[in-house]
Amino acid sequence: MSNLLFYNAAILTIDPEYRTYENGFICIQGDRIEAIGPSQAMTDLGDFAAYRKIDCGGKIIMPGMINTHCHMSMMVFRSLADDVPDRLRRYLFPLEARAMNRELAVTGARYAMAELLLGGVTTVYDAYYFEDDIAEAVAASGMRGVLSETVMNTPTPSAAQPYGGIPYTRNFVKKWQGHPRVMPAVNCHALYTNDTEHLRECHRIAADHDVTMCMHVAEMDFEQQKCRDEFGLTPVGYLHQIGILDERFLAAHAINVDDQDIDILADCGVNVSYNAGSNAKSAKGVAPVAKMMAKGIPVSLGTDGPMSGNTIDIVTQLSLVGKIQKLFQNDRSLFPPREILRMATINGAKALRMDHLVGSLERGKRADMVIFETDSVNMSPIYDPSAAIVYSANPSNVWATIVDGEILMENRKLLTLNFESAKQDLLRSCQKIEAIAKTLDREIATHN
Ligand SMILES: [Zn+2]
Structure with missing residues (x-):
């Protein structure tokens, strides 16, 4: 060096x-x-x-810009089913069950890292499957990553049993903690794919090892509905009641949050990843970012996976943040460029609890x-x-x-990634995926 x-x-x-x-x-x-x-x-x-x-x-x-919410390996699915309603349950979960494996996960992540580095992202938060293999690829690339294996109540591409992500996470955190650039974290997919007991268990792992715990929060309509029907609470209210919101918690999306939820998030020191492009494309709503930031929540920027927002650089998000939030609030004076650049850098570092190391250019x-x-x-x-x-x-x-x-x-x-070989690997994998995608398209058309 x-x-x-x-x-x-x-x-x-x-x-x-x-x-x-x-x-x-x-x-x-x-x-x-x-x-x-x-x-x-x-x-x-x-x-x-x-x-x-x-x-x-x-x-x-x-x-360097910090992407606080990504699923890099989903690069192999980019541009599939962009317009399918309720895509997560009807399309994505079946697609992953049929197609995703260790090799594809690494292929997608390597290509994604090329896009991230070419787009000025120096740190990425990633949540997916086979994260141990992805961690090896991130370590080799020279990038900084906060990485986590997804925990769900069903078998996943990397775990044959429901909640297999939990033992995986325990080993993963132990193995990677202490690495200079790859930091392990805990990821519960969402409250509609995890029960209370397992959410608490994930929270214990994060607390025991003092690592970040991330989760999709207040993103889906059916998530809101489930919480109301089963607990009489909002998603944030429920997560607070079961005692897992704290300063290690990173809430991805946080779209459907009311004033009381925002107070809870602020009081608990929760960090938020705002996914402007992905939220807009999925028509899920506009996160009340100005309100959250006014309460002192350091809102950072994420892209979600390449199948959701399609591009995973942060530069593309910057102008979207300004345009969507100004329009949402009917106020041109909101979100000046400096504030948006803080969200892309130092707030991302705060969200991932590394603002003492990165996020601003300062001596030391x-x-x-x-x-x-x-x-x-x-x-x-x-x-x-x-x-x-x-x-x-x-x-x-x-x-x-x-x-x-x-x-x-x-x-x-x-200089550390071979783009041509990453691209060839990606394009080869797409042929198999395309055949599976066509079958899924037919099944969805039949059920409509
Ligand atoms: Zn996501």
């Missing part, structure tokens, strides 16, 4: 003061940020003889960062770099992605 000096760049630190340097430098020693500031202060630090020096020529540097923190080029047609003019990233940029403007001081993507080339 060489020491790196980036200079002549616009830098958005996203530190607590949101310090920005119109013409700045950032000096990286090993995996840490050694110094950061305006370019004219660089000469005070010595001659940097032992550094690789990169003249950024006006590019924009910001902290890990060097996880992303560099945007500013030469492409959509990137001029730039009066405000934060606005340019949120509303002008697309993921193909990401020029470099760096994790722990290691450049994983530079000038659109992946």
Whole structure:
């Protein structure tokens, strides 16, 4: 690992003061940020003889983006059944039962990591099956990942017995805890796929090992209905009553939450992953993000799986967050670009309980960062770099992605992942999936 000096760049630190340097430098020693500031202060630090020096020529540097809700392996299913109503139960679960296996899970995850790194994501939260194999792939890629095996009340592609995800998770957490970049977590799929006893058991595992526990919360209409009918409560009210909401808890989606739910989430220190694109496409509703943030909940950004939101970079989500939330609240002044960039970076780090390590560019923190080029047609003019990233940029403007001081993507080339082989593996796997998908389409048509 060489020491790196980036200079002549616009830098958005996203530190607590949101310090920005119109013409700045950032000096990286090993995996840490050694110094950061305006370019004219660089000469005070010595001659940097032992550094690789990169003249950024006006590019924009910001902290790496953090995707707090993804199912990477579902890449192999991208663009299937986009418009099927009640797709999860009618299409996805049967498809996974027939098609998903260890090899496909890894194939999908490797390709997904290529897209994440090319789109400036440095940390991903992933929940799926065969997570131990996915963890090996994440470790090899150089990315940072918070990974978890899905727990459900039915057999899954990786577990022959209902709740087989629980023993899997116990071993998985023990094996990966302490890894410098791969952090294990616990994932209960949802309250409609887990009973109270097993939700509590998952919560115990997360507490015993002090790791994140994630769950789809207040996302589905039938979830709301089940809670009302069985417990007379909202999903958040029920999870609170059974005692599993705390500062380790990461609630994905949180669409159907009322004012009382938001108070509970805030009081318990729960973190929320907002999935703007996936929520919109599934027509499930608009999460009341402004209300949640006003109560101090650090709402972060996720994409959901590639079968739900189709793209898994965070750049695409940025402008969606602004546009959907402004429209929802009928207020153009809400969600300025700086707030949206905080959601994509430091709030993601808080959600995954790693904000002491990453999420902002500050001396002593890990060097996880992303560099945007500013030469492409959509990137001029730039009066405000934060606005340019949120509303002008697309993921193909990401020029470099760096994790722990290691450049994983530079000038659109992946340096730790072989994109061509990942793509060939993906395309080969699609042939088998297509045949299964056609059978499912026929079955759904017959039952309509
Ligand atoms: Zn999800």
